[in-house]
Amino acid sequence: MFAQENQETSISKMLNELFCELEHCNEDEQRKKIEEMNEMMNEMNVDEIKSIFTKGLFNKMNKMIEEKKLSIENTILLLKHVGFCKALKNLHDYRFRYSSLNKRMEEMIIEEEEKKEEKNERLLVDLCECYISLSYNFPPKLLSICVTCLLKAALNKEESEENQKEVEIALLALSNTEYNEIDKELYLKEITEIIKYQQKHRNLTKLAYQSAWQFLIYRFFNDDSLEEVIVNELHFGREAARELEELARCIDWKKKGGVEMNKEETKDELILMRWLCPFFDFFRSCRSWNEEFVELISSITKVFRAAKNNFCHIRDQCIHTFLNAVENMAVKIEDLLKSGAVDAVLEEVHQSTLNEDTAYECLLFFLNISERMKEEEDDEKEEMKRRSIKMEIFEKMEEEGYEDAITSFHETTDFLNKKCYYQLSLNISDYFVNA
Template identity: 65%
Template structure:
């Protein structure tokens, strides 16, 4: 739990004072106070945000709606901003799920979805689904089916306007919040394919919307391996992820430590790649470009974006371990060079050390494997020579030897992905 959970700061105090006055205001005053509260939310850090938005505040909003002291319209206006800030502050577990307001919105979604077409308020249903899926979790199957259908319909809107582009982004971002939930393929497959393919031709989505569409699809792949060929060869995930990394790398201010929206999108791509590398067995020539893009992100993030830097290292480690990527791909993409650079950083921390060592171990293991095919064996020997030259150039064996006394400690501290205690497992010999 956050250290500031029980501490009231100036921002939380200002927010609570405004919120306590909300039920005594008329509609115009309420709108003004909500706008002021939203401005304060923008300035809160992650800990302050978490401190304020407990189940208590959502229960209070629900009570105000029940007593007709706050309109549903004003509630949605407020929740929309909370939802957007929740994303920017990267809060993953949220108290909204434990509130009576969550239950109210669940009931409203079901009631609205069951109305006849001429009686249904599509705009209200759309807003309710976007807030509910973005702020809650542990979705009941019936609610999930209704929301997925509604959000995909919103995401398929191709009207060319800034307002619509934002609404599409919110719909796809909400859908990406359903990561580990099982969803009937008939509910989403044609729609999400159409969304991605239309973007490939028209580039109508924002970076966040496009990332969210892919995230929604990749997490469906965990449960349904039949999607693999479509993801790899029809929609070209690795090519598209690499291209997005290139675009985002150019737009990020790498000198600023403060997290921006582009930083969060890169982090989300890297998280999706970890899932993809782990579960996908198909490989094509597009992997080299993707790994090269990860390497560029890793190097750019080294000084001021430590979280992105670390996630990039994790992605390279996963690529070296699980995906059938040739060692020559890791050489061409400069992944080996980047890891050797990283392991020499003076401020390297334990967790990063472990992942860099694991990358080295996986590369070494792969180079020790024998190839039945004579041509492939010759390529492997050439790759081994190149890796050995790079390791000798960077003094790799001395570095590994200096870390060796940490191996047992790291294995106890991070009990997954054990490091071999045999130091020769990390060296390459011809």
């Protein structure tokens, strides 16, 4: 039933035992045990969740439903929380998609949606939340039903704590649609209203607001016509910068651990990391540029500096973002200077704990700057500005002893060859912006 590990954690064993007891309990007892299981899940890391919630387990749940040993209501209570934890922790695990329970969910959603009378709206929302947060690569008909249903739930502006939680779950589930193509008519008006209302009234939780933006940014990946709405109407740069800085103030950056020490991350750490992931796609695709994005890169730089000692996964995601920004011709090199990104990456090159992947991205960052700074401008004023920026960057490189660092990397031939870093030049002069 469960994937057994040689060394199961005590919390995994306890959750395993509780699940095994479910088929011998009445519905009320089941509910109490599932609520206990949900509390345990909050303390589990992604590996523990993956080890327990397997395709075999989901098939077992489906069989229990067929044998009337587990009610749909209690199944939903458990699955909603599994989906919530999976989405929050950015766990990409697709085994549910191939289970018999996934098929049952799809059939139930279509059946409930097609009812002419006595449609159970609450049940439909619950089913959609479970299905979207646990599965992937959704059939178009089901995706349309779920997106429409979940956006309707997320538009509920009631300010009770219970409703805020339901809105959060609905938006978190929507963010799990990732790159699935969705007709703009199904979501744009609604998601814009949700974001604008939050900007005015601050009615959403931090996770709900991040999830709304993540859903929209993933749509942008397939539809660049959304850029005007995202950049100028909804002010993504300004909003993301503010949210990032507020979250950064809530994190204990000096603590040892995070995922590197197999410790569970706090909710604020998880939400901050969820912001950084769509930045990667946004900076790769965005063609508009304004001062708000200088503010955003400045906020990312602050997070990068705070994270670099004890939160390597956050540091690395910041570097990914810087790299995508410098490769995007819409992003001005002077803004990377102004925001502190150039200084931050220069500092990272000197870290004694620098690993090869991070070193590669740092070098590629400067290789891109160097290439862009070699392109002369036709306009005299722009050419003078380009030369001034080149001089400023070159002086920073000299001050930081950047040449010695690059030389040491080139002396380590394994660094360039072992992982086939073909994009890196073997000519040391290519990494410098020569004035």
